[in-house]
Amino acid sequence: MLIPKNNANLMRTKILVRLASSYLENKFAEADRIPLELRPKDGEVSRCCVYKDRAVLKYRCMAGLGHCPDEETDELTTLKEYGQKALERRAAPKNKLSVIDIACSACIKSQYVITNVCRGCFAQPCRLNCPKEAISIVNGQAHIDPSKCVNCGKCYEVCPYHSVVKIPVPCEEACPVGAISKDEFGKEHIDAEKCISCGRCLASCPFGAVVERSQMIDVMREIKETDKKVVAMLAPAVAGQFSSSLEHLAGALKAFGFADVVEVAVGADITTQKEAAEFVERMEAGKPFMTTSCCPAYYRAAQIHIPEIRPFVSDTKTPMYYTAELLKQEHPDCVAVFIGPCLAKRAEAEYDPHVDYVLTFEELGAMLVAAGINVDDCPEVSFAQVSHAQGRQFPISGGVAGAVASLVGSKVDIRPEKIDGLTKDNIKLLKRYALKGGENNMLEVMCCEGGCVSGPGCIALSKKAARAVEAYAQSGDSLTVDKKAE
Amino acid sequence: MNKIKIRICVGTSCFVMGSAQIQSLEFNAPADIADHIEIVEERCMGLCREIAVKHNHGPFVFVDDELIESATYEKVVAKIREKLKKIS
Structure with missing residues (x-):
């Protein structure tokens, strides 16, 4: 499932290497430098700014230390302190996959959309095959009424011009058991009761927002x-x-x-x-x-x-x-x-x-x-x-x-x-x-x-x-x- | 035309830090370069130790005799295209 040429995966490896070195060198004394070193001020940025990148990196570091990002009670807790807490643990941290709230891009809800490729044809198989009568012709092109659409994909299958696209939510698409879903703000959450810990969401999230507790330390x-x-x-x-x-x-x-x-x-x-x-x-x-x-x-x-x-x-x-x-x-x-x-x-x-x-x-x-x-x-x-x-x-x-x-x-x-x-x-x-x-x-x-x-x-x-x-x-x-x- | 030799370091450090992913050149290199490259696995060349800075600049990849530090798939492909342009 490791997708080649994937920045999110590479970054996870880099984080783990830094954490391991930080432990071996001085037991996390300088661990709070890790997000800064991985995202230096004048370097490249992958989210809105270097500061958000660093904030996300801090949560990813927490997971590398065996803590769940949602365990955070005080935002000022340093990585050094999280490192020391990890060293006080005497049993393996419990397995848990979770989503870093601020890293989740709250992808738009999975849906089918008819694009401009639609020719407004005479046959209109999309409209006729839609089981929910969700498709109408607006200004010479087919249009899906989202309130009626049930995401069955019939229109996608029958359009002769391939004008219907599916906009997926990668993590939801990857999860075979429906354990990951959106909250009212569109952010993803993993239901631990349903999760089978397969890690597909983690591998598929293009924003690297899914993490799991590491036992490396x-x-x-x-x-x-x-x-x-x-x-x-x-x-x-x-x-x-x-x-x-x-x-x-x-x-x-x-x-x-x-x-x-x-x-x-x-x-x-x-x-x-x-x-x-x-x-x-x-x-x-x-x-x-x-x-x-x-x-x-x-x-x-x-x-x-x-x-x-x-x-x-x-x-x-x-x-x-x-x-x-x-x-x-x-x-x-x-x-x-x-x-x-x-x-x-x-x-x-x-x-x-x-x-x-x-x-x-x-x-x-x-x-x-x-x-x-x-x-x-x-x-x-x-x-x-x-x-x-x-x-x-x-x-x-x-x-x-x-x-x-x-x-x-x-x-x-x-x-x-x-x-x-x-x-x-x-x-x-x-x-x-x-x-x-x-x-x-x-x-x-x-x-x-x-x-x-x-x-x-x-x-x-x-x-x-x-x-x-x-x-x-x-x-x-x-x-x-x-x-x-x- | 001689093939461009891509030497990918597969020493532990380089391999873990990303050369494993650059190896995807062996399977699905872009069509324009696929026939012009030859990929070789290179044991640790010690380059990571020559560099004094902590967290060495691996993965290291040689495209013919040119060294690429902190190599990524994109960087390597770009270098190959640059070389091919010069040759033709």
Whole structure:
């Protein structure tokens, strides 16, 4: 979902790097300079003036420190103070996406508009097909009466001149579950009850107004200020994220201060085995189909928005769960930090007794840059437990279903389908499957189109990352069909 | 005609600070330049360390032998077009 050539994303990375450096240098003593340095007086301006830019940057910095912008009680609270508050925290800040009020441009309500391209034709399909009789001809051109229009888009579909345009609200358009909407002033707000933390609004807002609480400072504090053993769990999507080998990256993490580094692909191997066995069991019990459960945004969407699908969602836990469970069995006192492409994992971690923190690749990147660590220069560190091809292919669309299918064996027939991207249309498709079934019996649902390699926390381009993941999967040994399951 | 060589630094600092996004030149470069460029990934060239100022001026990209600091997709494309104009 990372849109290439996007200023809002680049600015977020810059903010995280500055915050990480500010912590490492002097524990935020000079943090209030960050907005000034990023928007110097004589530099370029992206909103009305440099001062508004800085005000927005301050809120974005707050989020980088793990505070929600709407937690603000006193506007004079400095970033230094917010930084110190962050260091006093002893548990991960709760996952929450929110909108920076002053950064939200209050886009005009999503609507269809007939442009001057309209030729005022004789056929008038727009007027005749409008179910609400909202279209009339004014001065030789079609015109939509906004009070009658229900945004169905019929006129848009039928106009032979393409004269009807849709003016969208990007965040609302992106949110698959209707969790973001306008208040009376046109500003967007996120309903935490409905939000599935997928991060689509954050990636799609052209004004960079959507932020979420980062846990980066908390993890750095655990590493630098406690004696605890902080262990990094690298999500399978990591291949390709740092343009270097995973062994070098593991070395870089150790150079930063992580005590150990493990691969979540190992947990994904376990998920594959358990999910394959579960699939066989369910099919033998006569169930029509099963869906995957490893995408946390989909899992939450199924719980609160698609109740019909709940009985068909696999009960197998996620790769993060199994990896953290193994880790805590071995080192009960360690601090387990999941590092991945996903924002919804932060919400999942709140229910996972073994996971302490969740970072994105972008946050990890910011930490390495701030510490002056170049991944390639770090000595290679190999993983104690090696993952297999199946677990490694999880982060690309079709990968999970493919992995499961490879272990199902010949006992039952598996017909996988990938639901690539949890869009509004795909939610309808899932509902239809729940009610009427369908051709396929194994549905892999990925909230991000293309799979986790397109997640909002990624650094690399999804196309390049997908290639790296494929290459890494191919270099791994394959799990074989479990004889017990056969 | 020789292709213009685009060397994109993919050292950790440059990659995180935006060279990952400049790599989209590999996939959908504008039609006028797509056939005239060759893209190479360059390991950290140490340029970020030569610059004394904090928060180095990366990402670094070389368009042939010309260095672009704080490179962005737009800057790189503009430089390529400038070079192409000179050649033709």
